[in-house]
Every structure is written in C-alpha cells, then in structure tokens.
Amino acid sequence: MKLAVDLHSHSGYAGGVGQIELTAVSKTMKLKGIDVFGTGDCIFPPRTEELKQELTEVGDGLFALPRDNSKFLLQTEVIFSTKLAHKKNKTIAHHVIFFPNYESIYKMQILMNKWGMKNTIGRPFITSDSQKELENQLFEILNIHPLIEIIPAHVMTPDGILGSKNDLEELIEFYGEFLPKIRAIETGLSADPQMLEKIPDLAELTFISNSDCHSAALNRIGREFTILDVEQVNYKNIIQAIRQNSVIMTAEFNPAEGRYFSTGHRADRKGHSQELIFEDDIPTGLICPICKKKMNLGVRERSTQLQNDSIVPIPRKFMHLIPLIEVIATSQNLKSITSKRVIKLFDIIMNIFPSEIALWQSDSIQVMLDKRVDQKTINQILAVKEGDFKFQPSGFDGTYGKLIIGDNR
C-alpha cells in the first residue's frame, strides 16, 4: 500500500520557533495527506518526556494522539562533527535518525552521556576527534537496536555530507567501515533526484524527501515528502521500505528555489550595493569580484562536480511541488498565505479533494474544481502539477528563489 511520509521535522526545542502543538501538526498532516510524520528532536530529554506523555503507541513502533489517526515516528536530527586527518577544517554533517521505541532513545541518551556530549538542544552535536572515533560512535548507535536508521540529511546543503564546505570526494572518507550501513539519503530542499542520481556514491541508495519543517503551517509540513510502498503501516515496514528502496515517488522543492542553489553574493553583504549571481563562468577560487570575499559554491555546481556521466541512473519517480496554499496565494496576487481569501479557497478545494496529496495525484483537477474555484487558480494548480514553473532568480547565498508560475498561462 501507498504510505505518504514526512520523516524529518523539528520541535520548539530546535531554536528559532515557538512551541509546536502535536494537535496542530496532526491537523495539517490530514489536510496535506501525510500518513506518518517524524516527531523531531526525540532524543532531547524534555522532548522525549513530552512525546511519551502525549502520544500512545499504535501498532509496532508508531505513535498517535488519543482518538486520532495521524501517526508519528520517533525521529531526531543529529549533527556529527569530526576531524578527518586529510582535512584542515572539521567535517560537519547533519543526519536524521529514526528510533523504534523509547527504550532505544534512552539508550541513545546514555551513550551521549558516556561520550560527554551535551544533549541540551533539540538538534544536538556529536563530536569526535577522528574518523575512527566517529565510525565507532555510529556503530554504537546502530548496536542499540537493529531497526535504528541513520540517514545523511539534506546531503547537498553546506551542512550536508556532500556539501561544498566539507568538500568530500567520497562518502567513505567520512563513514569508513560504517558506509554499508548507509542505505538512504535525504535529498533536501536544495537538490532533487536528477541532480543526485549520477553521483557515484549515491547512485545505488534510496532517496527520501522530507520537509525538515520547524512549523505546523500548511506550507511547511509535507512541503517535501515520500510515498513508500509498504505491506503494513508499522515502523519495521517503513524502515524496510527505505532500506529496500520501495519508494513509489518523492515530492521535491524545485532545487532552484533552495537557498544555496546558485553561487553568488546578496546585495546586503558588506561592500555590495547589488547582488551577484553566477549561472556559469564562476570565478576561479570562488572570489567575488565585488567584495573580494570567497563565495560558497552553489549546489548546482557542486552536484555537477560530483556527477559521473557514465552512470546509468535507476528510475526514480518524483515531482517538483509548491505547497497548494502558496499556489493559491500567488494566483490571487496575495503575499500572505493566511489572508482570508486564500484560506477560503484552500477550504473549498479541501472539501472537494480528501487531501492536498490526493489533489496533486489526481488527473481530473480541472473537472473537479470547475466553476467552484476561479479559472486562474485552477490554471496555476495545473501548471504546478505539470512542472510549468521556475524560480528567477534562483536561490543563492541564503535567499530563496523567486517563484514564477506558468509563464504562458
């Protein structure tokens, strides 16, 4: 059966956001059509207790609020930081970790204590002084329970394993003997399967896509998601589907929207009065011709560097997506997704389709929405479904790309 999952999120403990109620999360999950959602921050002790209090186990390894059918999976993000012998700077890589039960989370907390790691924020650091030490840490985590899954998060961002800052050639430089235990990667908002499928180290792995959201808003939860093929809805089947690449499709940001897509400098940087974005002909040494400071290499160029054209990619189905609420706002020429008109239209559409994912997968959008929603909104929804949208300029230097839907509509 098809199972829509979004397995990377953050709670109020990850910083920068207020408390996020699980009831609000569940409500948005239903509207979006997300069946299983990663809790976020599950190993941070106050969060662990909060989750334990609010959620009850429903079947093997998944959890839910009382009298509610939205399912949660225990998930955290951890930042591994290590000193590789051949690198001058520390190598830092974000990872998503899934846990089958609270017992394994408590064992994880004991491990972190043993290693002297501060577990005082939603997204903790695990540091080490060498590749070997890191490798041992990873094995120790996996040894807690065979169904714990460790997945490199948003691999191409500056904080991702293959990001330009780390400048690794191969995953083995970081994982060593742990490498065979890495069965999947998260594409992240900055990359899509097409950009990653020809990277030799990734070609055989499962690609999953998650929102990495810090809010229960309609344009955050499920802004990226994965549809898995599972026999039953339980933790074990989800992990097996990930390990065996039983992915039906992923929904992705258009990478050009991502904040690190192109190489360049923003206009508000010191020494700048205008922005500078390079589509190609990137200056040698990445030195910005305006401020003479070094620029971060954009994800587009970084992934091109890593690709090997002789690789024949395995088929991966995916679509580029913009959250429906944003499509509606754009079609109404409104900036805010919380304006009354936008919410009213969203509600009308949600009374016609069981969920947003059901809408995106439907072949009869025009027929279903005809005369109940204005034609401009229908046209823009159809344009997004057909991939007829772009970001100009693309995302760069920490700024999101600017959306243009259906030039010819």
Ligand SMILES: [Zn+2]
């Ligand atoms: Zn991260």
Ligand SMILES: [Zn+2]
């Ligand atoms: Zn500059």
